[in-house]
Structure formats: structure tokens, C-alpha cells
Amino acid sequence: MAEQLWRREALAPYATLPWQSRGRLHAESEDPSRSPFQRDRDRIIHSTAFRRLKHKTQVFVYHEGDHYRTRLTHSLEVAQIARTICRTLHLDEDLGEAVALAHDLGHTPFGHAGEEALHAAMKPFGGFDHNAQTLRILTKLEERYAEFNGLNLTWETLEGAVKHNGPLLKDGRTLEDLPAAIVEYCQDHDLELEGHAGPEAQVAALSDDIAYNNHDIDDGLRAGLFGVADLLDLPLVGEMFALVSKKYPGLGESRLVHEAVRRVINAMVEDVMAETRRRLADAKPKSVVDIRALGRPVVAFSERMVETDRVVKKFLYGRMYEHWHLNRSHSKARRVVMDLFGLLCAEPNCLPPPWRERAEAAERAARARIVADYIAGMTDRYALDEHRRLFDLYN
Template sequence: MPEQGKVIGFDGRALAAYATNPHASRGRLHAEAVSTTRSPYQRDRDRVIHSTAFRRLKHKTQVFVYHEGDHHRTRLTHTLEVAQIARSICRTLALDEDLAEALALAHDLGHTPFGHAGEDALDAAMKPFGGFDHNAQTLRILTKLEHRYADFDGLNLTWETLEGAVKHNGPLLKPGVTAADLPAAIVEFSGEWDLELDTWAGPEAQVAAISDDIAYNNHDIDDGLRAGLFHVEDLLPLPLVGDIIRGVRQRYPGLEQGRLIHETVRRLINVMVEDVVAETRRRLQAAAPASVDAVRRLGGPVVAFSATLARDNDALKDFLFQRMYRHWRVNRMTSRARRVVADLFSLLFREPECLPDEWGSRARTQDERGRARVVADYIAGMTDNYALDEHRRLFDLYA
């Protein structure tokens, strides 16, 4: 593994040579004075936390519609869990924790209400106008839609944070994929400020991405069990998860259900994090990247699960897809969510005068494609309960 200590973090902690150096950031699109108290990535993190889009995550869900219960994860609680896991992994690997945290906190800002059901419905409605992609929507929020600062639209984040937000799952331009296949918002912004869409993101972005997978699968086990969509016994045949449950039961005979679930999830997260750290160290030692740019040019991820755990994780994902995401109760909620989003888009696109003043005036000055994008921005920014209330106001004659 490359010698550590070649990069010094803003707080004086030694970082690995392949870490993103906060003192060597490529900067911001709009020049600003450098902070004397916070690194560039700490400022990015703080700007995300103070954004309107971040606050709205409190009332956006991933699987369950907001009113279904108070204990299911929301986009906000999921985001905080991702940030905690990402910081832990980065600290162990001597990477920049603040950049990973900023990326973790921003990664879900572009999601619609009602999770993937809402996104599917909005994408279908937007098909004639360029489609809808939550990753591109996150970039729009970070660079255009947040109106907080006097000097610029968006949050004016660093190049490294914007690069990681767009490319955390890997290169966008690759064999068989051209710029014409990508969301217009990403292509247009990268034309203004090159995000190097054909390379991998830095290691901190890769950590944020895999932390998302770890948090997502584990909290869906928790939420699914508590909602009664499946039972502990259903998980026993799964590799890894079943072994952990049996281990907990052996160590704590007769343990109550709630504690059994928590102990299982806690141990599963720990196993996954330790596996990522071990596999990442192995890949770093083999590749020996001398800088963060060398990580970007490796042609593959350095942050990953081992082959064994990747197979176990795929088995868990398959289980959750069949037993949770396609459960009849979830199907009913997602069906309703799709109809709500489709109805809202159809009406507001045809009658932009029904939009609030700021949005309506923007929509009425656009051509059809531009008007559709304004309506999509408006709907994507809604929380679950606001979307339900707006649908009721517009379609219930007695509301």
C-alpha cells in the first residue's frame, strides 16, 4: 500500500497518498474567498446540511409512503446512516472523511417523493422531454435549483464533490454509452466544467456509494421485519444473514424480537464494513496508486466488497426485491404513488397557471420542453405528504 502521511488533512491528520487532498481542491465554479476555519469539503458538507432540499428528506421515503408509520426510515435517516458508515470507512483507510460525508449527505437530494415509484412515474411522464434521472436532478439542485446565495445559483460546491455526486457509481461515458445517452443536465454542466465523465470518481465517492448499499440493505431488513412483510425465519436460508441470526440466537437464547433484529443488523453492518476495508486495502496494495488522480485512472473501483460478500449481498438484494419491494402491501402504496405523480404532472403541465406564482411564471415563459422540466423540478422537490396534499387540493372537488 502507498506510504501514508504524504497528504495532510485540514485538521492535521495524516491521509494516504491516494486520498483527496483538501489543500489541492480544483476549486469552485464561482470563485470565493477561502475559509480559514473549514476545509473546502467541510464547507460543502455544511452547505448541503443547510439546503432546503436536505430538510425535505425528512418527509421523503424510499419504500413506505410517509404516513405508513413513524419508525420506517426516511431519506433523511437513511442519509445520516450512510454518512456515518462512510466516515468510519474513510477514517480507517486514511481518506478525507469530510468529502465522503458531504457526498453521503447529498446523494439522495434529487429523489422524488415516494421513492423509486415516484421516480419511475416522473421519468415516464418526462420521456418526450428528456426523461428524469435522480442523479441528474441532484446535480441540478446543487448547481441551479437551490436559491440561497446572492452571487450564484446552487450551492457552488467544489469540483470534487460535484464529480463524486455524478460519478459515485462509476464512469458515465464507457463502451457503448455516449453523451447522447446521458441526462442533459449532466452533459451540459460537464461541458461548462469538465467532470471527466469517462473516469472513476475519487476513493471518497466510492466509499460513499458502497456505504449507501450497506445502509440500504440493512435498514430494509429492519423495516421489512418490523412491518411484517417477512419474518426472521425467512432470512435463515440466506448466506451470511442466516449465519448471523443463528449466531445471535446461540449467544443470546430467548432474546426478544426487537433486540434480535437490532443485534443482527448491527453485526451485519460490521461484517460488511470490515469486508470493504479488507478488500479495498488489497486492491490498493495491488494497484499502488500514488495520487487520487491515479485512482481515477485505474479503470475499475478500488472500494468494493470481496467476491464472496458481493455474492452474499446479491442474494440479500434478491430476497428483498421479491419479499419486500414486490409485497402486495408495498405494491398498493407504489401504485398509488405512481398515480399521484402522473396526475400532478399531467395537470400542471397542461395548466401551469395552477403552479405557485414563482414556478408558474417560470413555466409560462418556456417552450414545451422547458415547461415540462420546470414541472418536473417542482414535483421532484415535493415531500410525500406535500404531494398527497397537493393531489387532494387539485383533484378532490371537496378539498
Template structure:
């Protein structure tokens, strides 16, 4: 019998002792709940360690103070645990999903993903959520009796559906990313339903962390200034309040005070709105949450508007800043160069990655090359590109 988590007090929380189990049966841990075990397997995985040198906006060599996928995942997990604790949900499951949600990202953030998706356009495309599922069910090769991490059904469900159902009107199984459709033949993750509340919390925590920490990184990188933020709803109000409260405070402290206040405000908004939805829907079990037909966890309409305004600002002033564009253009060329060469010449892959290829230009070769590149860190991708394309590199 799996161990229960006494902290999961809400009747509609996902209960560790009621897990639907793992694809491959294993003896239960005598000291950890099923979701704590999932969390630990993710933390000890190779893919999690690689997040240290995978970036979101800035390539790794641009500075040590900017967020990486690893630091971002840790920040998301802290926010997710905080929200889950107040709502009486399973904190360990929320943390697990937060820590794992970015495992499938390529090097160089969304620019790398766009480039790799283009390279794979004739071979099923590339999607980072599907790649996360592929990593935890297939590509991690650590255990004697199975590939992947053999995570619980609830964790896999949350990784695939944390942003909502993936089968909706107009989108069927044949329209899904290949990795998700293939896995659905092995295990039913109820793709037409919403995920449990812990996965919904992790998704909102990701949004909160991402937006606020991009404000922090963008200001510190000089891509925009505090004055540029003052016209934004909520964000501008918070920065003005901090500067009025602490006149003459150095800018770095102003930024930190404002960002932490913004995070707290957004968390409070999620909690208030979720309680309103709970009062209306009155779910008694996690199955009720999945069947609601709308998210249980969410922002108020006002906060959604504030978030949209912030995202539009960041898109224009940060993600499309000429300095970022130049860096991401180089990154995309690296990804395209690597894919093109290795797909044409799979004999240049490391020996363990040549296994499963079906020759130059083949479909299976494309999938192996895609997995190889997607797993790279920014650092390794740059170095591998130098080894393969720099005629004077002694390592080639």
C-alpha cells in the same frame, strides 16, 4: 490557500488543500476546509431538509419508525466516515457525498422516480443522480452571487460518478441524462474516469446501509419474518448466531443485534478488499485512483454474491409485497396526475414556478413541472394532489 485536513493521511486521499476549486471563485473559509464547507452548505439546504418527509419504501404516513431519505442519509454518512477514517481518506468529503447522494430523489422513492421518468419520456426523461446535480448547481437559490451551492469540483464529481464513470464504451455524451450533459458544457467533471476514493466509499456505504436497514424495516413491518431470512447466505448465519448466543431474547433486540453485526461484517469486508486492491495497484495520488480502470473500493466476490442474494430476497418479499405495491401504485398515480395537470395548465403552478415556462405542453414547462414535483415531499405531494383534484377540499 484552502485549509488542509490533517486526518487525510493516505497519499491517494483527496486533499482539501489541493481542491480544483469552485465554479464561482469565493474567499476561503478561515475555519473550515473546502469539503467541510460543502458539507455545511448541503446540511443547510432546503433540499436536505425535505428528505425528512421523503421515503424509500414506505410512504410517510405509514409510521414514524421507518427510514426516510434523511435518516438513511445520516446512516450512510456514519458508515462512510468510519470507512474513510480507517483508510486515511478525507472523512469530510466522504460525509459530504453521503449526505447529498439522495437529494435528487422524488417523493415516494423509486416508484415516484419511475412515474416521473415516464412523464418526462418525451422531454429528456428523469434521473435522480442528474437531479441531484441540478439541485446543487441550479435549483437551490440562496446566495446573492450564484445559483446552486457552488460546491467544489471534487464534490460535484463524486455526486455524478460515485457509481463509476458515466461515459463508457457504448454510452457517450448524447446518451447521458440531460442535466449532466448540460453541466458538462460548463465544467469538465472527467466523466470518463472513476471518481476519487471518498466517493467510492460513499457508494459502498449506501449499499451497506440500504440493504441492512431494509431488513430492519421489512421485519418490523411484518413483510417477512426472521425464519424467512435463515436460508440466505451470511444473513441467515448472523441471525442464527445471535439467537444461539442470546436464547429467548425479544425479537426487536435480535433484529438490532443481527443488523449491527451484518453492518460490521460488511464494513470489514470492504476494508479488507480495498487493502488487497491497494497492495496490487499501489496508487500514490488521487489521480492514480481515478485512472485505475476499476474501483479501488469494493466488496470481495463472496460478499458481492451475498449482497445479490439479499437484494433478490428483498425485491421479491419487500419491494414487490402486495402492501407495498398498493401503496406505490397510489403514489405513481399521484405523480402522474400532478404532472399531467400542471403541464397542461402551468398557470396552476405557484407564481415562482411559472417563471421559465413556455406555455401549456411546452418543453420548458415540462422541465419546470418536473423540478417542482421532484422537490416535493411525500406529504406535500399528497396534499397538493388533494388540493388540485378533490372538489370538496377547501384549500383548493
């Protein structure tokens, strides 16, 4: 009782209030010791898909080094930033954390290169989208509970997972333009695709931007794709490296990088909180319903930080994501995914049970989706091993 009273006092009226949750698709009794959003977070952490993130590419394939970020460590960093922002803004940090931990569950092995390859392979069958795949995992593919498929998360967490980057029905897009998995699920559990998600999901989206910009700088420096001197002309990033160098002359590069990057993260977090407070003061929302009805995000960077973010992303794209070393890895990744997809669609008897039984009984389009689910769930290591087992004639 004391904990519940504290929670009510800690949350702003415009937060997504757990005691006003719209509930789950399959009704369940409430937990006496955890809020609905705490239970969602716990179910995500205990899921098979979450564990697999340990060996899924963020930028570097898992075997290229032990200290580069993976999808798992990235998700944990996003969750940490989201919790901080939510707590400071008096939002529900458990919901923010749940969305942050779930947001990358649908990614394929080998990061965006793997997704591009699987989307190309699935083009005749509706394509592949990692956000839609996240929803499939959360509502269908996880098989843990006796009474339902998926994790049976609350409406609010699923809404955040699907819409954390904004409304899906905007700029003239219709249901026909969306992945079938999202449209089909919303027929039974309407996630209101035309509107913005609640503030906690908006926090998770910007926390993702903050986390990956900064850890990609850290990982890019560690990999030698660029040097500290290359960062000095970047807005905010260069300022922080110069500030740390002046304050601690002669500091070793490892400490210099950490000190500068943590200051960049802090500056971006402070910017989000200041801009969000300004927007809240202008909008004066009385409830989360008012937040969703605003027609624009309430959680946002300032215009200055938006421009800074754009410049940093442009630098990382040119100097890191399109680096020849990474392009070679991406090329291999695409070939692995395309090879696996082609063979397994043509010869579903090579799939392990029960995937084989489902694929052999399915029509062509449904079989392709089953194969896509199988490949998307692979870790980098498993995909490489599976490719070796299927294509190495002497293995």
C-alpha cells in the same frame, strides 16, 4: 495551524486532499476554519432539499409509520458508515460524508415509484434521472446565495455526486445517452464523466449498499413483510441471526434484530476495508490521480461479499419491494405523480409563484422540465396534499 498539520498527517497520499481541490465553478475565498469539503458538507446539510428528505419515501410512505427509514435517516446512516470507512482508510471523511449526504437529494416523492412515473411522463422531454436531478439541485435549483444559483460545491463533491456509482461514459454510452442536465453542466465544469470518481465517492457508494440492505431488513421485519425465520438461509444475514440467537437464548425479537443487523453491517464494512486495502497494495497509487486512472474501483467488496449482496438483494426484491402491500402504495404514488404532471403542464396557472411565471413563459419542453423540478422537490406529504387540493372537487 495545528489542525491543518493533523489533517495532513492523517490523510493518505492517495486520498482526495482538500488543499489540492480543483475548486468551485464560482471562485470564493477559503474559510479559515473549515476545509473546502467541510464547507460542502455544511452547505448540503443547510439546504432546503436536504430538509425535505425528512418526508420523502425510502421504502414506506411517511404516514405508514414513525419508525421506518426516510430518505433523510437513510442518508444519515450512509454518511455514518462512509465516515467510518474513510477515517480507517485514511481518506478525507468530510468529502465522503458530503457525497453520502447529497447522493439522494434528487429523489422524487414516493421513492422509486415516483421516479418511474416522472420518468415516464418526461419521456418526450429527455426523461427524468434522480442523479441528474441531484446535480440540478446542487448547481441550479437551490436559491440561497447572492452571487450564484446552487450551492457552488467543489469539483470533487460534484464529481462524487454524479459518478459515485462509476463512470457515466462506459459500455459504449456516449454523451447523447446521458441526461441533458449532466452534459450541459460539464460544458462549463468538466466532471470527467469517462473516469471513476475519487476513493471517497466510491466509499459513499458502497456505504449506500450497506445501509439500505440492512435497514430494509430491519424495516421489512418491523412491517411484518417477512419474519426472522425467513432470513436464516441467507448468507451472512442468517449466520448473524443464528449467532445472536445462540449467544442470547430467549432474547426479544427487537433486540435480536438490532444485534444481528449491526453485526451484518460490521461484517460488510470490514469486508470493504480488507478488499480495498488489498487493491491499494496491488495498485500502489501515489495520488488520487492514480486512483482515477486505475480503470476499476479501488473501493470494493470481496467476490464473496458481492455474491452475498446479490442474494440478499434478490430476497428483498421478491419479499419486500414487490410485496402486494407496497405495490398498492406504489400504484397510488404513480397515479399521484402522473396526475400532477399532466394537470400542471396543461394548466401552469395552477402553479404557485414564481413557478407559474417561469412555466407560463417557457416553451413546451422547458415547461415540462419546470413542472418536473416542482414535483421532484415535493415531499410525500406535500404531493398528497397538492393532489387533494387540485383533484378533490369538494376540497
